[in-house]
Amino acid sequence: MATELEFRAVTRKFAAHGKGGVVTAIEGLNFSVEKGEFVAVLGPSGCGKSTLLGLAAGLDQPTSGQVLVEGQKVRGPNPRVAFMLQKDLLLPWRNLAGNIAFGLEAGNLPATEKQVRVQRELQRARLTDFAAAWPHQLSGGMRQRAALARTLAVDPGIILLDEPFSALDAQTKLTLRRSFAATIAEAGVTALLITHDVSEAIAMADRVLVMSPRPGRIIETLEIDLPHREDPLARSRHPRFGSLFDHLFEHLQHDDELVA
Amino acid sequence: MSLEAIEHTEPTSSAPPRRESARMQDAVAIIAVAVLFVTAWQFLPPLFGIPRYIIPTFSQCMVEIPVMIAQDALFAQIISSAWAALAGFVLGSLFGAACGYGLGLSPLFERVLAPYLLALQIAPKVAFAPLFIMWFGYNDLPKVLVTALIVFFPILVNVLQSMKTVDPDLVRLARAFSMRRAQIFWKVEFPASMPSLTAGLRIGATLAVIGVTVGELVGGNSGLGYLITYGEGQADTAMVFDAIILLTLLGIALYGAVAALERRILHYLPRIAHS
Ligand SMILES: Nc1ncnc2c1ncn2[C@@H]1O[C@H](COP(=O)(O)OP(=O)(O)OP(=O)(O)O)[C@@H](O)[C@H]1O
Numbered sequence: 001m002a003t004e005l006e007f008r009a010v011t012r013k014f015a016a017h018g019k020g021g022v023v024t025a026i027e028g029l030n031f032s033v034e035k036g037e038f039v040a041v042l043g044p045s046g047c048g049k050s051t052l053l054g055l056a057a058g059l060d061q062p063t064s065g066q067v068l069v070e071g072q073k074v075r076g077p078n079p080r081v082a083f084m085l086q087k088d089l090l091l092p093w094r095n096l097a098g099n100i101a102f103g104l105e106a107g108n109l110p111a112t113e114k115q116v117r118v119q120r121e122l123q124r125a126r127l128t129d130f131a132a133a134w135p136h137q138l139s140g141g142m143r144q145r146a147a148l149a150r151t152l153a154v155d156p157g158i159i160l161l162d163e164p165f166s167a168l169d170a171q172t173k174l175t176l177r178r179s180f181a182a183t184i185a186e187a188g189v190t191a192l193l194i195t196h197d198v199s200e201a202i203a204m205a206d207r208v209l210v211m212s213p214r215p216g217r218i219i220e221t222l223e224i225d226l227p228h229r230e231d232p233l234a235r236s237r238h239p240r241f242g243s244l245f246d247h248l249f250e251h252l253q254h255d256d257e258l259v260a
Numbered sequence: 261m262s263l264e265a266i267e268h269t270e271p272t273s274s275a276p277p278r279r280e281s282a283r284m285q286d287a288v289a290i291i292a293v294a295v296l297f298v299t300a301w302q303f304l305p306p307l308f309g310i311p312r313y314i315i316p317t318f319s320q321c322m323v324e325i326p327v328m329i330a331q332d333a334l335f336a337q338i339i340s341s342a343w344a345a346l347a348g349f350v351l352g353s354l355f356g357a358a359c360g361y362g363l364g365l366s367p368l369f370e371r372v373l374a375p376y377l378l379a380l381q382i383a384p385k386v387a388f389a390p391l392f393i394m395w396f397g398y399n400d401l402p403k404v405l406v407t408a409l410i411v412f413f414p415i416l417v418n419v420l421q422s423m424k425t426v427d428p429d430l431v432r433l434a435r436a437f438s439m440r441r442a443q444i445f446w447k448v449e450f451p452a453s454m455p456s457l458t459a460g461l462r463i464g465a466t467l468a469v470i471g472v473t474v475g476e477l478v479g480g481n482s483g484l485g486y487l488i489t490y491g492e493g494q495a496d497t498a499m500v501f502d503a504i505i506l507l508t509l510l511g512i513a514l515y516g517a518v519a520a521l522e523r524r525i526l527h528y529l530p531r532i533a534h535s
Pocket residue numbers: 014015016023024025043044045046047048049050051052214
């Protein structure tokens with residue numbers, strides 16, 4: 001299998017506020033994500049998860065080490081990588097179809113191809129009836145689905161999801177996880193999901209990476225060899241779900257003790 | 261499918277039906293206040309023995325209008341003031357917006373020029389009117405320039421502020437999609453600034469009439485501001501009142517036009533879509 005994304009001994013330091021100090025957000029980070037794989041990253045708050053995402057998206061450069069996408073060193077934003085955040089970042093002045101087309105406007109795709117992609121993603125997100133709706137007319141869950149559609153419309157090799165469900169209520173979260181899992185499986189895209197939620201990680205991913213508190217390093221890797229990646233609800237009812245949960249939770253607990 | 265149905269809520273429904281009657285009540289109350297005010301204006305000054313050269317009554321002011329049309333070319337004066345207000349407003353808005361976006365795009369320029377802009381903003385702009393008259397003479401240019409100068413700052417400040425408060429994650433998103441700087445401006449920052457720009461335009465619309473009035477008071481030979489000084493010289497208080505009223509109406513018209521433009525531009529905002 002080909003490697004889609006690779007972090008090689010990546011360290012990122014930031015100038016700390018005041019006192020001219022330095023904050024090491026992540027240190028010596030090593031991991032890779034295979035093509036088509038769905039990897040979840042779990043870690044305590046402030047351990048550098050969003051930093052990692054910025055590096056993978058090419059919005060930020062490592063202090064040392066290398067980030068590679070499809071074997072190429074990341075030097076800047078790259079059309080093979082697309083991300084979405086907890087905030088849907090839909091443009092309020094564009095209707096849904098216009099928002100999904102947003103990422104396509106950077107390149108020079110012909111207008112007909114843009115149309116086709118937008119229709120394809122509207123269908124995949126089951127938002128075709130809302131193509132002309134304005135963002136404020138949609139529920140939070142629909143807005144996040146639209147954000148995923150915008151992310152997938154550019155045909156990325158890998159999508160980076162930074163806590164996409166954490167602003168939603170529990171009910172919507174469950175529905176949306178299933179919707180996202182199905183959409184991502186159908187699109188066959190590689191995914192890196194950042195989350196705080198242990199059961200979300202197990203329900204959705206092929207593999208879970210656990211990060212230590214800052215400076216973030218990978219302290220545990222767990223293969224989730226459960227069936228039905230495209231259906232997180234079914235997965236969360238699997239008999240082995242509980243033991244996987246306990247295993248991961250223990251590692252996170254351990255980190256809390258280190259912090260205390 | 262049942263879980264899916266929960267998410268598929270319809271777009272926000274239209275306003276509740278009781279709003280129409282509430283709006284009617286408001287309109288009636290507003291008209292009632294106007295009637296009350298005009299009545300008081302008509303009957304209170306004579307009641308207290310105030311002479312017409314101090315406060316002319318409503319009917320005296322209305323009677324004066326045909327006289328002004330006949331003797332003082334009132335329509336031409338209105339057009340002169342309206343034209344100057346509009347020209348100054350457009351000129352000031354264009355420059356203000358251009359400078360706001362320019363400074364917003366260049367943090368270095370903004371830091372260097374900020375103190376000078378602040379100083380210029382504090383300087384009383386109407387005081388430039390005599391200067392402009394000395395430079396450009398007794399024509400329409402000085403009043404247009406004073407108006408433009410007054411309109412310039414609120415628009416610059418609003419646009420600059422909005423450029424600085426664009427959600428950085430939105431810009432990161434655009435960058436992640438490999439957008440160039442110009443694309444980020446036109447597709448994200450410029451449209452994101454629209455609510456601030458139109459808010460600035462609304463302030464500018466109210467200030468434009470002040471600019472025109474000052475320009476005409478100081479050295480005009482045309483316009484409603486000129487009629488104010490002329491009426492003052494004639495001790496014709498009704499004429500002064502009428503000119504003030506007409507200038508106010510001019511301001512309201514300009515403001516209304518800008519507000520209508522705003523509703524068109526910002527149709528996507530819930531507060532406007534629902535109003
Ligand atoms: N641009 C920056 N300048 C300075 N410090 C930064 C910057 N970005 C991140 N940091 C610091 O790096 C550390 C990691 O931040 P990051 O946002 O990656 O954490 P996170 O794991 O995503 O946290 P959360 O779970 O709360 O989202 C934090 O201590 C943060 O203060």
